[in-house]
Amino acid sequence: MTENSSNTATAVLERPDEQNREIRRLTIRGLLLQGGFNYERFQNLGFWWMMRPTLDRLYPDPVDRAAAYQRHMVYFNTNPWVVGPIAGVTASMEEQRAKGATDLNDEAINSVKVGLMAPLAGIGDSLIFGTIRPILAAVCAGLAIDGNIAGPIIFFLALLAIQVLMRVGGTATGYRTGMQFFEKLSPAQIDQIKRGATIVGLAVTGALVATMLKVTTPWTYTSGEQTIALQDQLDLVLPALLPLIATLIVYSLIRRRVSPVWVLLGTLVVGLVLGYFGILG
């Protein structure tokens, strides 16, 4: 790596309109984050594509540019909805480095990337895929099952709106705060947001099990003169008891690292068998 690089100060963005254009470019390029996704380094190619214009501008010298390209070829993986702040912070660090911040070596830039990608992915996974999408999916699937085209349309538009806001806002925040990002959003706060999303997600999952899962038993037994339906008795104890049991069984299997794919096939078969013999119905 050459320290006496030929970069001039003119390559660094100082004017607000230039910075806005940079933020816009990073946001749009972020759409390709998962392009060329691979199991060796996940989203590394897509992240390089996001950084490319910034790197090309800051490092006109081929040797510096090659070093910068290689710096961003390393493993990268996060929730695609929250890549904005990471890209923003990284671009701003590259600017600082090109300006002459010699303490920002490869290791420093990469450790900030890694330090952001895991906690932010935690927020994204629990907030988006664990909470917001299931809520939307449950409501919209109900509409769709009634034959209402509004189901898929609302699902698509609502998620799109949330994602656009997160990507645009996230990139701008990351770029403007740069390395101070951690001061604005400390790891403790990130953890709190994740816990908050998890609480809502768990409550919603509980409600989903109670309302959307219709597992009942047609079994009856005679007590003296009366024929008593087992389901009625169960409902007296705890409504939606069978759905709760079914969910907890699946959950404990997956916690024991049984592949979801096998659980899915197994549930299909168990459902067929129990239905065929009239145990569940």
Place this chain on the structure above:
Amino acid sequence: MTLWQAFLIALVVALAYLARRILGDPQLERPIILGPAVGLIAGDLETGLIVGGTLELIFIGAATFGGTAPPNVAIGAAVGTALAISAGQGAETALVAAVPAAVLGTFCELFAKTVCSFLVHRADAAAAQARGRTILGIIWIGNAIHFLAYFVPTFLVLQFGANALEGVLNALSDDVQNALNTSAALLPAVGFGILLSVLYNKALFPVFFAGFAVAAFTDFTVIGVAIIATALVVTILRNRTPQTPSSPQSSALI
């Protein structure tokens, strides 16, 4: 299922998945979107909506977390919807095709992501020489592999597998139909179970039972429970987060 319909459906599935690679993460590969889309192509939007909604519930928790391979919802939804429409026997029959197709489809994504791992080393060599255009080319070769890994199997299953399955479905007795209905009712438990394990947090887990109890014993909907939970969380966080010392205005008032 004509050749053209199979082709168009496979194209839509592969494009919906490609969107995850190149157009952000628009969630187009979810059953609730693909079901109606396949319905339009196969000429029965209503069945498409019903099957799409049913499958969305089953796969509600299925997502790629940290690079794991969940059941392939896109291929499952497309094959299930197409079959339900061509066999004309309701949403439950779609599951017979959708679940195995989703399981087999898992390998398609695994295949694409594994093959792309070999491309990364070419990208390393190009990066060492600062050849950006070459790296971009490699990204698009990768995207093409991802596209084909969805398009080819979906097309083959629709073109050659659907007719055979249709015959099986038409021969099913009433007992088996009942069994199918039971399976359809039970399968969303898989989605909810996956969702639970995704959200797993030992200290917070009792909240799941609180949400369950509220919805089970009252008329509260999912949205109602979500609003209550969100309000509680926001209240707790606001009152716990150490606030910055009082602002100038308020201190002036004291």
